[in-house]
Amino acid sequence: MKKQFILALFLALFLNSVNAQDRYFTRGAKVVFVSETPLEKIVGTNSQGTNVYDTKTGQFEFAVLMKSFVFEKALLEEHFNENYVESSKYPKSTFKGMVEDPSKVNLTKDGIYPVKIKGQLTMHGVTKDVATEGVFEVKGGKIIGKSNFIITLADYKIEIPSLVKDKISKDVKISVISDYQKM
Amino acid sequence: MLQIQFRYLLFLSFIFSYSQVSAQMDLLSAIEDSTPQKEFVTNSFKSTRVIAGQSIENVGAGVLDFRILHRFGRVNEGAYGAYGLDNATIRLGLDYGISKRFMIGIGRSSYKKEVDAFAKYKLFWQANGGGSPVTVTLLSSAVREGIDFSEPGRENYNTSRYSYSFQMLIGRKFSEAFTFQIAPTLIHRNLVKTAEDKNDIYSMGFGTRIKLTKRFALTAEYFFTNPNDLDEGYKNPFAVGVDIETGGHVFQLHFTNSLGMNDKELITGTTGVWGDGDVHFGFNISRVFTLSKPKEFRKGNKIE
Numbered sequence: 472m473k474k475q476f477i478l479a480l481f482l483a484l485f486l487n488s489v490n491a492q493d494r495y496f497t498r499g500a501k502v503v504f505v506s507e508t509p510l511e512k513i514v515g516t517n518s519q520g521t522n523v524y525d526t527k528t529g530q531f532e533f534a535v536l537m538k539s540f541v542f543e544k545a546l547l548e549e550h551f552n553e554n555y556v557e558s559s560k561y562p563k564s565t566f567k568g569m570v571e572d573p574s575k576v577n578l579t580k581d582g583i584y585p586v587k588i589k590g591q592l593t594m595h596g597v598t599k600d601v602a603t604e605g606v607f608e609v610k611g612g613k614i615i616g617k618s619n620f621i622i623t624l625a626d627y628k629i630e631i632p633s634l635v636k637d638k639i640s641k642d643v644k645i646s647v648i649s650d651y652q653k654m
Numbered sequence: 655m656l657q658i659q660f661r662y663l664l665f666l667s668f669i670f671s672y673s674q675v676s677a678q679m680d681l682l683s684a685i686e687d688s689t690p691q692k693e694f695v696t697n698s699f700k701s702t703r704v705i706a707g708q709s710i711e712n713v714g715a716g717v718l719d720f721r722i723l724h725r726f727g728r729v730n731e732g733a734y735g736a737y738g739l740d741n742a743t744i745r746l747g748l749d750y751g752i753s754k755r756f757m758i759g760i761g762r763s764s765y766k767k768e769v770d771a772f773a774k775y776k777l778f779w780q781a782n783g784g785g786s787p788v789t790v791t792l793l794s795s796a797v798r799e800g801i802d803f804s805e806p807g808r809e810n811y812n813t814s815r816y817s818y819s820f821q822m823l824i825g826r827k828f829s830e831a832f833t834f835q836i837a838p839t840l841i842h843r844n845l846v847k848t849a850e851d852k853n854d855i856y857s858m859g860f861g862t863r864i865k866l867t868k869r870f871a872l873t874a875e876y877f878f879t880n881p882n883d884l885d886e887g888y889k890n891p892f893a894v895g896v897d898i899e900t901g902g903h904v905f906q907l908h909f910t911n912s913l914g915m916n917d918k919e920l921i922t923g924t925t926g927v928w929g930d931g932d933v934h935f936g937f938n939i940s941r942v943f944t945l946s947k948p949k950e951f952r953k954g955n956k957i958e
Contacts, residue, residue, distance in 0.1 A: 496685045516950050523681040532681045538693065543951040544944045545714030545751075553697055554868045554899075559830060565682070632869075634900060654684070 493527040494654035495578060495614060501648045502535050511638040513547065515540040522649045524616065529573030531588055533566040533647070555629050556595055564594040566601065578651075581609050588618065597627045605647075614651040619644065695780040698789060698827035698835075701940055702749060702757070702774075704861035705875040705893040705908050706920050710789040710825035710835050712757045712776055716946025719749040721761070722939045723915045730931030738934060745915040750945070755779070763915050766923075767800030770916040780826060793821040797918045814845035819917035825861070833863045839877070841918050851885045857921045869899040873908070877921050884922060891924040906938040 500520030506513040520535045537558035542548040552558040568590015570576065576584045584607040592601045605618030621642050624631065631639050699709035702719070713719045727741030735741065747761025747770075755776040762769045772795030780789040797817045803810040818841070825835025837859030846853055857879040865871040876892045884890075895908025911928050914920030926932030949955070 494681070494684075498685065514951075518950075521682060521686055523685055525681060530681055534682050534686070541948050541950050543947050544942075545717050545948075546942050546944075549697060549714075 494523060494525050495651040496523045496654050497649045497651050503646050505644045506640045508638055508640050515542050515551065526573055526576060526578055529570040531568050531570050535564050537562060537564060561595050566590055566592045576607055578607065578609055578614050583608050595627045595629055599626055616649040616651060619646045691783050692785045693782045695782060695827050698825055698833040699863050700871060700897045700899060701904050701906060703938060705873055705895050705906065706910065706912065706915055707837060707859055707861060707875055707917065708793055708823060709861060710791045710823045712774060713749050713751040715751045715754045716944060717751045718943045718945045720941045721747045721749060725913050725934045725936035727934065729933045743913050765913050768797050768916060768919060769800060770795055770797040788824055788826045791823040793823060795819050795917055797916050817841065817843040817918040831865045835861045839917065839921060841921055847885065852883050855879060855883050855922055871897040873897055879921060887925060888922065889924050889927060891920050892928060904940045908936055909933050910936055
């Protein structure tokens with residue numbers, strides 16, 4: 472009886488470990504955001520995003536440290552952290568969502584797989600529903616995930632002072648590129 | 655037999671479903687480093703100066719900071735002197751960040767036609783998550799007085815014009831709202847007026863910033879030197895002010911009893927007495943230019 476019990480336990484654990492094989496991740500995802508107005512174009516880039524994708528469940532999670540965004544002008548970077556996103560109060564922004572129809576995506580086979588992703592983006596202490604499209608590109612063992620979406624700064628309580636309202640756009644374009652490894 | 659098998663099946667399915675449930679929880683925690691990351695503290699002071707004296711902060715790497723320091727005359731000059739606005743002394747200067755920790759600067763003051771140059775190095779940088787509790791910045795500067803010698807008849811040396819100052823700025827950003835620094839200082843003046851006056855003077859500076867809103871802060875600065883060490887009739891400098899931030903400029907407005915805009919003049923050259931109304935209104939303006947872009951933005955690197 473004891474032997475059977477131990478066998479059952481091992482079986483359960485084995486079945487559990489198979490799950491981890493379905494996960495892909497990166498710790499160097501590139502996140503770029505662009506604010507463009509006729510007066511000024513502001514670009515912030517971050518190459519330390521963390522991203523995990525579970526091909527079985529479709530779970531898709533993303534996190535970026537706000538302080539890791541680099542700007543062309545040091546003063547802009549300082550203002551971004553101190554006055555706009557207040558990175559000391561809200562150090563991380565996260566996205567937690569699901570890829571629709573994950574079974575249609577086969578990351579072991581070369582191909583281009585367009586997907587729809589739905590989830591919640593938490594930034595500056597505010598959580599909002601976000602729905603966007605992305606694409607997984609698989610070629611010769613390399614797996615790249617890309618997605619673009621637009622967010623409205625006011626939705627996340629990020630204030631633009633009237634003095635600079637013509638230099639910062641109300642909507643910001645965000646693009647994400649992840650180069651995945653198997654977990 | 656059947657009963658026992660069923661029990662095991664139940665147990666198996668329970669374990670299996672449990673592992674599925676835990677998988678639904680945070681995926682990111684599986685890859686994220688749970689150890690606290692060391693994070694350097696930034697923006698303890700809004701500017702590289704507290705008011706007239708230097709702060710623990712440096713200018714960014716590759717950034718050129720054009721600084722105008724302006725002091726008006728004394729408020730007790732009354733209405734005829736427009737409460738000091740009729741008189742003005744200015745220091746124009748350029749600060750440049752060679753790296754995140756090392757900056758240099760040069761400037762010229764209209765008061766006594768002094769040219770000063772300094773080098774400033776951040777030795778220890780306050781960090782959260784297991785770093786230094788304070789920022790320690792070392793400062794070394796030299797000043798050359800440009801006005802004509804008071805006695806052109808005697809033999810005057812070029813070296814007599816020079817003074818040097820050395821500071822170890824130690825400061826800590828206690829919270830978003832409050833920063834405090836101390837500044838042990840040594841001033842060496844090559845030439846002093848009388849034999850009783852000291853060539854080497856030790857002083858202790860205190861500087862603070864209290865941030866009231868995202869763009870507005872109160873500042874205060876005081877240098878204490880033993881009155882016996884200062885020349886006869888000279889006082890300790892004390893200033894209070896506000897920092898206002900707008901886009902690319904930082905405005906520092908203040909009241910001070912000193913016209914000194916470099917360390918030597920500030921600490922050893924102050925004659926004003928606050929109680930007598932020998933108070934000057936002054937302001938500092940700072941405008942930054944990015945001379946050297948961060949590597950992510952240099953030509954050849956595609957961002958978008």
